[in-house]
Amino acid sequence: MSAADPRLSINQATIKYADLATALKATTDAGVQSIGLWREPVNEVGLDTAARMLADSGLRFSSHCRGGFFTLPEGPERVAALDENRRAIEETATLAAAGAPGSAAVLVLVAGGLPEGSRDLIGARERVRDALGALAPFARDHGVTLAVEPLHPMYASDRAVVSTLGQALDIASDFEPAVVGAVVDSFHIWWDPQVLEQIARAGREGRIASYQVCDWKTPLAEDVLLSRHYPGDGVIDFASLTRAVADAGYTGDVEVELFNAEIWADAPDAVIARTVASFAEAVSPHLG
Numbered sequence: 001m002s003a004a005d006p007r008l009s010i011n012q013a014t015i016k017y018a019d020l021a022t023a024l025k026a027t028t029d030a031g032v033q034s035i036g037l038w039r040e041p042v043n044e045v046g047l048d049t050a051a052r053m054l055a056d057s058g059l060r061f062s063s064h065c066r067g068g069f070f071t072l073p074e075g076p077e078r079v080a081a082l083d084e085n086r087r088a089i090e091e092t093a094t095l096a097a098a099g100a101p102g103s104a105a106v107l108v109l110v111a112g113g114l115p116e117g118s119r120d121l122i123g124a125r126e127r128v129r130d131a132l133g134a135l136a137p138f139a140r141d142h143g144v145t146l147a148v149e150p151l152h153p154m155y156a157s158d159r160a161v162v163s164t165l166g167q168a169l170d171i172a173s174d175f176e177p178a179v180v181g182a183v184v185d186s187f188h189i190w191w192d193p194q195v196l197e198q199i200a201r202a203g204r205e206g207r208i209a210s211y212q213v214c215d216w217k218t219p220l221a222e223d224v225l226l227s228r229h230y231p232g233d234g235v236i237d238f239a240s241l242t243r244a245v246a247d248a249g250y251t252g253d254v255e256v257e258l259f260n261a262e263i264w265a266d267a268p269d270a271v272i273a274r275t276v277a278s279f280a281e282a283v284s285p286h287l288g
Contacts, residue, residue, distance in 0.1 A: 008256065010034070010275065011258075014257060014258040015272065020042065021053065030269065030276055037061065064088065068160075069111075089107055089138055093105055107147060109149060111151075125162065140176070165189050165199065181208065183212060186214060187212075187236075203247070203248020210252070215229040239286050246288040
């Protein structure tokens with residue numbers, strides 16, 4: 001079995017059906033030093049309990065997933081969404097404080113898609129910017145970085161109107177880099193002809209809050225959300241992307257985040273072992 005790269009983090013979505021206790025144990029048993037958590041498993045046990053469990057595990061905390069969904073028009077639903085994001089910010093701060101040294105208080109944000117019946121893509125993106133403006137002071141007070149994650153354009157209608165790293169950086173530019181950054185996720189941005197230029201820009205602006213990796217392989221699953229693969233099993237050039245992220249100055253943990261029904265059906269320890277090996281081959285040599 002390959003030794004785990006010290007910068008590898010297991011995003012909890014990779015072992016979706018594992019509860020928090022199982023996820024923490026499987027990660028530590030594999031010699032992995034970091035984990036990215038999701039709100040649902042944390043809330044199943046309660047934030048205080050989750051923080052104690054994380055502290056006891058000795059793992060670093062690399063990110064919290066997820067906040068966002070900011071494209072709703074003004075009204076009670078938008079107010080409720082912003083309140084829910086404030087709770088997510090509080091969770092992120094608590095978990096980062098509980099994690100081992102080197103933990104990152106990063107809340108990953110998915111922008112949200114077009115509201116039902118709307119075709120106003122530009123207006124939806126502006127509402128994302130407005131929501132960040134409403135949340136930024138609260139995030140700053142809690143020491144949390146709001147990390148805008150651009151999603152592949154095939155998700156623009158239902159999940160994220162922010163489709164490129166350049167768009168994410170444009171939105172983030174209104175705010176301090178420590179408060180609003182961006183996620184570099186290989187699955188979502190590998191296709192972008194400007195991706196290397198935009199990674200370099202993100203580095204210059206100090207806005208790379210997280211680097212997430214998985215692979216793209218066709219044909220896509222019937223549910224395209226579940227089309228992520230182990231690094232090295234598809235067509236993404238991890239060498240160029242990873243070198244660009246390293247050259248941009250990013251030194252944090254690198255999360256493997258897999259949405260794939262077959263992977264989810266496998267045992268968590270087997271999934272993590274495969275993740276460790278694929279990361280070592282496809283990503284580690286290029287981290288610098």
